[in-house]
Amino acid sequence: MATETSGKTTEYEIPKTCKAGVVVNEGPNFHLEVEDVPVPEPGPNDVLIKLNATGICYSDIHYMLNDLPIPKMSVFGVRSPGHEGAGVIVKLGSHVKNWKVGDRAGIKPAYDACFNCELCWTGKETYCEESPQIGLQFPGSYQQYVLSPARYTSKIPEGVDDFTAGPIMCSGSTIYCSLKESGLKPGDWAVFPGAGGGVGHMGVQIAKAMGMRVVGVDGGDAKKELCLRLGCEAFVDFTKVESVADEVVKICDGKGAHGVFVTATSGGAYASAPMMCRISGRIMCIGLPPAGTAFAGADPLLMVGKNLHVIGTKVGSLLDTDKALEFAARGLLKPIYEVFPLAKMPEAVKKLQGGNVAGRLVVDFNS
Numbered sequence: 001m002a003t004e005t006s007g008k009t010t011e012y013e014i015p016k017t018c019k020a021g022v023v024v025n026e027g028p029n030f031h032l033e034v035e036d037v038p039v040p041e042p043g044p045n046d047v048l049i050k051l052n053a054t055g056i057c058y059s060d061i062h063y064m065l066n067d068l069p070i071p072k073m074s075v076f077g078v079r080s081p082g083h084e085g086a087g088v089i090v091k092l093g094s095h096v097k098n099w100k101v102g103d104r105a106g107i108k109p110a111y112d113a114c115f116n117c118e119l120c121w122t123g124k125e126t127y128c129e130e131s132p133q134i135g136l137q138f139p140g141s142y143q144q145y146v147l148s149p150a151r152y153t154s155k156i157p158e159g160v161d162d163f164t165a166g167p168i169m170c171s172g173s174t175i176y177c178s179l180k181e182s183g184l185k186p187g188d189w190a191v192f193p194g195a196g197g198g199v200g201h202m203g204v205q206i207a208k209a210m211g212m213r214v215v216g217v218d219g220g221d222a223k224k225e226l227c228l229r230l231g232c233e234a235f236v237d238f239t240k241v242e243s244v245a246d247e248v249v250k251i252c253d254g255k256g257a258h259g260v261f262v263t264a265t266s267g268g269a270y271a272s273a274p275m276m277c278r279i280s281g282r283i284m285c286i287g288l289p290p291a292g293t294a295f296a297g298a299d300p301l302l303m304v305g306k307n308l309h310v311i312g313t314k315v316g317s318l319l320d321t322d323k324a325l326e327f328a329a330r331g332l333l334k335p336i337y338e339v340f341p342l343a344k345m346p347e348a349v350k351k352l353q354g355g356n357v358a359g360r361l362v363v364d365f366n367s
């Protein structure tokens with residue numbers, strides 16, 4: 001509990017242990033359990049954050065399934081995934097000057113960076129060799145009390161609640177980064193395969209706010225309703241049409257999209273993206289399919305003939321996260337989410353693993 005002492009310092013009683021969703025039997029048959037784990041002690045340059053909310057991202061499932069060509073969580077001694085948390089700073093490391101106890105703060109996928117290389121100097125710090133992933137190399141936001149390097153912690157602006165901020169830390173900033181790097185301009189057609197999903201539905205809103213003309217591609221009436229409500233001019237239901245690409249081209253002036261933002265993770269979504277593009281179109285790779293199950297690009301004859309660009313972008317940088325939160329503070333980005341109480345975190349993970357979640361699943365640590 002927070003206590004105001006003579007209006008100056010806010011102090012928090014920090015427990016010895018806290019609740020955490022931990023992976024059991026990491027691999028294809030994993031499951032999640034909620035356990036008590038020790039509350040970590042901040043190093044000199046860290047802050048300790050007490051999270052109120054964490055989003056559940058498909059990357060967490062990848063880490064627990066271990067179906068990406070990267071080392072397992074257990075190699076790093078980590079049992080809790082999660083990288084989209086929001087809460088309040090409850091303790092500062094001895095050298096920390098830029099934060100106060102009581103400040104609102106968020107956890108995003110990249111844990112830190114070196115700040116001493118060309119990538120870090122050019123706003124590409126998420127690609128820095130010294131940029132580890134939280135929830136893989138460090139305990140993630142499925143754990144209520146988490147550490148974060150003070151210099152790489154994100155401030156949550158006023159007017160953005162924790163349930164909104166959590167999912168923006170990963171999905172919102174990731175898709176903002178992709179939209180920025182696509183170079184698309186106001187009035188251009190932006191198509192989102194996976195538009196009703198966690199990342200896609202935020203892309204739809206940011207693209208709309210940037211003045212783009214947005215087409216959603218997804219399956220089912222719930223996703224259709226969501227996409228049209230969030231600003232899609234048109235929706236293509238892949239369960240109902242013979243060729244998604246043909247439909248997209250028809251909608252986009254008969255020429256195709258200026259940019260296709262593949263937030264879906266299926267091989268099919270990646271395979272049809274080049275056919276959706278007009279001349280000089282951009283295929284933006286965002287969704288992470290299991291290793292070896294998808295290919296981004298096309299026959300060189302098509303790539304050459306249409307002057308196509310294939311561009312991959314990872315997660316949002318410090319700046320991207322700040323910008324995405326700003327869209328939310330201005331009321332232009334509202335993540336759609338379903339809240340699960342902490343005890344039902346395993347259920348939330350199962351639900352996302354099963355697919356077909358409209359928007360985001362968020363866990364409330366206080367219920």
Ligand SMILES: [Zn+2]
Nearest residue numbers: 057059170171
């Ligand atoms: Zn994520």
Ligand SMILES: [Zn+2]
Nearest residue numbers: 114117120128
């Ligand atoms: Zn660096």
